[in-house]
Amino acid sequence: MSVLTITNSNFSQEVLTSEKPVLVDFWAPWCGPCKMLSPIVADLAAEHPEIAVGKVNVDEQPELAAAFNVMGIPMLVLFRDGKAVASSVGVRPKKDLEELLR
Secondary structure (H helix, E strand, O other), X not given: OOOEEOOOOXXXXXXXXXXXXXEEEEEOOOOHHHHHHHHHHHHHHHHOOOOEEEEEEXXXXXXXXXXXXXXXXXXXXXXXXXXXXXXXEOOOOHHHHXXXXX
């Protein structure tokens, strides 16, 4: 599955009302650790069709970053049934992120 671009205008549709769990990656293009995490997030999207994966550019969507208290990036937030149920800040090994999905 491809990685979605999440914005203020599609957040509710793609994340809050999704029938699947959604892993959201809060990132910025200037962030070195975000660039390191991006291929891992893409792998998770490809290997776990049971979840949706989206990315929020915090520079372009500051309201979403503020709404979820994003203080450091990269920050991953897992949503189930429209609620944030788990999060991770910083670069983590893929196996740790797969645990987050469970």
